[in-house]
Amino acid sequence: MATVLERIGRHIIRLCEVSGDMLVLAGQATYWMREAWWARTRVLAQMARAGSDTLGIASLNAIFVGMAIALQTGDTLRRFGMEESLGDIVSLAMCRELGPVLTALLVSGRVGAGIAAELATMNVGEEIDALRTLGINPVRYLVMPRFFACVTMLPLLVIYVNLVGILAGGFMTSSYFDVAFSNYMDHVIKALDFEDIFRGLVKAFFFGGIIGIVGCQRGLRSSGGPEGVGRATTEAVVISFVTIYVFNYFITWFQI
Numbered sequence: 001m002a003t004v005l006e007r008i009g010r011h012i013i014r015l016c017e018v019s020g021d022m023l024v025l026a027g028q029a030t031y032w033m034r035e036a037w038w039a040r041t042r043v044l045a046q047m048a049r050a051g052s053d054t055l056g057i058a059s060l061n062a063i064f065v066g067m068a069i070a071l072q073t074g075d076t077l078r079r080f081g082m083e084e085s086l087g088d089i090v091s092l093a094m095c096r097e098l099g100p101v102l103t104a105l106l107v108s109g110r111v112g113a114g115i116a117a118e119l120a121t122m123n124v125g126e127e128i129d130a131l132r133t134l135g136i137n138p139v140r141y142l143v144m145p146r147f148f149a150c151v152t153m154l155p156l157l158v159i160y161v162n163l164v165g166i167l168a169g170g171f172m173t174s175s176y177f178d179v180a181f182s183n184y185m186d187h188v189i190k191a192l193d194f195e196d197i198f199r200g201l202v203k204a205f206f207f208g209g210i211i212g213i214v215g216c217q218r219g220l221r222s223s224g225g226p227e228g229v230g231r232a233t234t235e236a237v238v239i240s241f242v243t244i245y246v247f248n249y250f251i252t253w254f255q256i
Contacts, residue, residue, distance in 0.1 A: 021221070022214065032144040067171070069169055070090055084179055091192050108237060118219065121229055123219060147213060151205060158200055203247075210247065218235045
């Protein structure tokens, strides 16, 4: 019994240590964001990596998610002759929930894992120590551009994903359920208001910060050679996924 309690206690202490380290790193990265303009070359490179380089897979994801929502929901609504309400359901589902969450998971698996692997490789190769020796702050030079890119680009990606998903749902609605596309869009416009879109963007902002900080923290704290790089990458993705789900619940709870 004592052994089990000791193990649980160690995990709780470890969780508190990692969480505290991430909060401190987030505070430091936020502080150095005041120099984003002077570091714009590095910042823009990371923004392209987190944003434009992700558009292809994000588009594919949005298209099939939008069509799947319309197909699944429309099959039920058709029994009650309510296919015209698909515009309301698809648009609200995409903007409030599916757009922010699925895009965050996608960016976490692609960008967050890349950040962790890159910084872990630099850490294992003692490049981080070399920066400190040269008097360069690793948070200012490495973490801030990546954190800034994730925080700014994820909301923009979510707007794009929402639009593509809604249009894909409209295509499925008009082609499969014989509802005019113009009728579908009328329902979308009537159902959506600024608050619905803003709620999703608030989630995207926090999710972007989570992805950037978790990836950077696991990369900077890696150890153990090449195996440590793989371990840091896996931990970054798993921690990001779990944290995104937890934050999504609490943000949704506060928004209701």
